[in-house]
Amino acid sequence: MKIKIWGARGSVPSPGPETTRYGGNTSCVQLTLSDGTIVALDAGTGIRGMGLALPHEGTRVNILLTHLHLDHIQGLMFFAPAFRPNSEMVIWGPESPEASLQDRIARYISAPLSPVEMRELPCDVSFRDAPHVEWRIGPATVRAASVTHRGPTLGYRITDGDTSLCYIPDHEPGLGVQLAEDDPDWISGFELARGASLLFHDCQYSDQEYPHHVGWGHSRLSDALAFARRTEPERLMLFHHDPLHTDDFLDAFHGTAIAHWGDLGGRPAQIELASERRELELELPRPAPAK
Amino acid sequence: MANGQRPLELILARNFLTSLSTPGFLVDGEGLLVFYNEAAGAMLGVSFEEAGSMGPDEWGTAFGPFDEHGEQVPFERLPLTIALRQGRPAHSRFTIQSVKGAQHEIEASALPVQATAGTSGAMVFFWPLESS
Numbered sequence: 496m497k498i499k500i501w502g503a504r505g506s507v508p509s510p511g512p513e514t515t516r517y518g519g520n521t522s523c524v525q526l527t528l529s530d531g532t533i534v535a536l537d538a539g540t541g542i543r544g545m546g547l548a549l550p551h552e553g554t555r556v557n558i559l560l561t562h563l564h565l566d567h568i569q570g571l572m573f574f575a576p577a578f579r580p581n582s583e584m585v586i587w588g589p590e591s592p593e594a595s596l597q598d599r600i601a602r603y604i605s606a607p608l609s610p611v612e613m614r615e616l617p618c619d620v621s622f623r624d625a626p627h628v629e630w631r632i633g634p635a636t637v638r639a640a641s642v643t644h645r646g647p648t649l650g651y652r653i654t655d656g657d658t659s660l661c662y663i664p665d666h667e668p669g670l671g672v673q674l675a676e677d678d679p680d681w682i683s684g685f686e687l688a689r690g691a692s693l694l695f696h697d698c699q700y701s702d703q704e705y706p707h708h709v710g711w712g713h714s715r716l717s718d719a720l721a722f723a724r725r726t727e728p729e730r731l732m733l734f735h736h737d738p739l740h741t742d743d744f745l746d747a748f749h750g751t752a753i754a755h756w757g758d759l760g761g762r763p764a765q766i767e768l769a770s771e772r773r774e775l776e777l778e779l780p781r782p783a784p785a786k
Numbered sequence: 787m788a789n790g791q792r793p794l795e796l797i798l799a800r801n802f803l804t805s806l807s808t809p810g811f812l813v814d815g816e817g818l819l820v821f822y823n824e825a826a827g828a829m830l831g832v833s834f835e836e837a838g839s840m841g842p843d844e845w846g847t848a849f850g851p852f853d854e855h856g857e858q859v860p861f862e863r864l865p866l867t868i869a870l871r872q873g874r875p876a877h878s879r880f881t882i883q884s885v886k887g888a889q890h891e892i893e894a895s896a897l898p899v900q901a902t903a904g905t906s907g908a909m910v911f912f913w914p915l916e917s918s
Contacts, residue, residue: 641794671801686791
């Protein structure tokens with residue numbers, strides 16, 4: 496499974512000279528599965544760059560939306576394959592008793608917010624509620640689960656062969672919970688993240704900022720690390736950076752995270768702050784050479 | 787011990803109960819009592835951590851409840867049972883007895899916990915009447 500981060504920012508795009516290294520685009524991560532199947536995790540403004548980088552002919556993309564806050568769908572209207580008649584998009588997202596996924600997304604892709612209407616998109620687009628049971632996309636199995644955020648919100652786990660990626664970009668599992676002590680079955684997102692090869696997790700706030708944002712649906716650093724410590728992914732990618740966090744701030748934040756992670760018994764190499772255009776590949780551990 | 791991920795709405799319901807001073811119980815979709823808060827523990831004379839999870843046959847009789855004639859209220863008439871089995875709110879007035887023998891006349895209001903995947907449990911709140 497190949498991974499490319501096209502947007503790591505939370506809440507609102509934050510372009511400018513102070514965010515050039517970590518990037519200012521909002522949530523979007525591209526997965527290229529082992530058979531070449533393309534999956535986009537969220538459609539924040541980062542998906543615009545992803546769309547421009549995809550082949551022009553016969554693109555088929557599955558887009559897994561965690562929720563419909565604007566920073567996770569804003570790029571949809573600027574996703575190049577949406578405007579190509581030979582492209583196919585399958586958009587998955589959380590169900591809601593209020594309206595269908597298509598109708599809820601159409602509130603954005605319609606007047607007066609948009610110059611085009613959903614029905615005018617020339618591509619083949621379909622909308623599907625994320626099932627309550629595991630399903631397949633290409634060679635991968637995909638699992639979705641509701642997680643603690645504001646409004647219907649999912650986390651995803653994508654397993655391709657023996658590697659798995661868990662993506663929970665907007666998540667406040669520490670709300671009302673002692674993450675270090677409570678039983679795992681009472682921790683939002685636990686089963687989804689447990690033992691993943693790579694966990695993308697919300698880390699929008701520092702511990703100093705969090706008291707002013709309790710209940711907003713995002714994690715402070717210590718809760719993101721405590722969640723990872725309990726769920727034991729092989730690697731942790733801290734994600735959904737606050738728009739006020741500059742490159743210099745995030746560099747220092749990374750140092751703080753490594754120190755705190757070390758206090759919890761983790762290794763520095765396991766932890767990283769997501770940055771735009773970062774590419775990774777998850778693969779099976781190489782067998783030890785014969786002696 | 788973990789026995790599988792709880793539905794999010796149950797996790798949030800537990801968090802909600804934890805922060806209330808109103809006594810409350812939470813049962814899962816199978817009727818297992820999976821949590822009650824500190825206020826309920828104070829009324830019952832035993833904390834949830836001490837009492838642990840209970841099946842319906844146990845929580846339905848562990849603390850009474852008794853009607854105005856001192857008779858045990860049948861399990862199927864308890865508000866929590868109605869909320870879970872019939873998927874609707876229910877309300878009742880009865881007396882419960884703590885493990886230390888103290889009796890409390892209460893009103894109980896129960897409601898099902900439902901999400902898009904269906905009913906995953908029920909909550910009941912107890913309103914002590916001693917001071918009213």
